[in-house]
């Protein structure tokens with residue numbers, strides 16, 4: 362018999378799992394080139410050449426005992442120091458290796474920081490729509506995920522809504538900028554207002570409210586959009602970063618947390634997060650990958666690849682009459698379903714071999730998410746299918 366909590370988790374994840382299985386089945390049945398799978402945020406750009414070179418060089422030159430052995434739970438000091446120096450150069454911060462904790466991707470980092478901060482029953486707020494896994498991560502620590510709905514047109518944070526859901530039990534606010542699933546980027550002006558609101562609430566309530574910045578898409582921005590570095594705006598910020606998208610390494614599971622000294626109980630949180638990394642069973646982030654990313658700090662994925670996809674898919678869908686905002690970051694389009702029940706819309710799209718994810722998986726019912734981190738040719742080939750879909754709903 363499995364645990365009751367696990368039964369709930371399995372029931373909730375079955376929709377996306379079923380789509381994943383169905384996609385595979387459809388590819389076998391119709392040929393992979395005739396299935397247009399926009400469901401997964403799995404980068405279709407190879408990692409930069411420097412990643413392969415670093416892997417080979419490290420494997421050939423480094424002492425294997427040191428390379429493959431256990432280490433400090435926070436990660437190699439040299440790697441953490443190199444990341445701190447790189448952040449300081451890019452963002453004018455003043456971090457040292459003590460502020461960096463290497464993690465098993467952003468997912469590992471979020472679980473570590475929630476384990477570190479959240480008591481059972483504590484509330485963790487996030488702006489909706491949001492990356493659906495947050496609900497599971499908060500559930501892992503018996504916390505309560507509270508959704509703060511964003512503006513229905515722009516998907517920008519609505520600070521009046523946020524102010525209403527902050528309570529004495531609020532431990533943290535998770536913010537994801539650039540955003541999955543909407544593709545929006547929160548500008549500096551919004552971040553300044555958000556920081557001021559959190560400061561005010563902390564004063565009123567006499568509590569510490571931590572801002573957890575989940576930033577796997579930081580470098581994936583278009584049209585010159587800028588993503589503010591949040592530790593500079595709000596003292597109690599903890600940043601979670603990942604190389605899954607920026608270096609196309611999602612299977613390697615590598616990222617880090619930034620825990621500033623200035624955060625309330627900053628040093629205690631650094632020590633506790635290190636223990637959380639161990640007791641959650643991660644122990645430490647993968648050693649080879651830590652060394653690889655430290656050598657690739659100046660590298661980034663080919664953003665122009667995603668930009669080309671973004672432009673084609675956005676133009677195709679809006680020309681056909683579908684409505685969505687033009688994303689400024691990440692690699693997702695969040696499209697309004699032409700019927701109220703977006704699951705019905707997804708089921709209908711599947712008839713044309715289009716795989717889209719219902720917005721309710723992200724706390725955003727009435728919309729569907731398309732991940733455009735696919736081959737450009739897949740988008741080109743999918744256009745007739747979208748045309749058929751548009752005809753069914755808009756009659757043109």
Ligand code: PLP
Pocket residue numbers: 402465466467468469492537541575577602603604605611615616
């Ligand atoms: N946070 C967001 C918003 C994501 O979209 C993802 C993955 O898609 C993650 C976290 C998890 O990323 P990682 O592969 O680094 O664990």
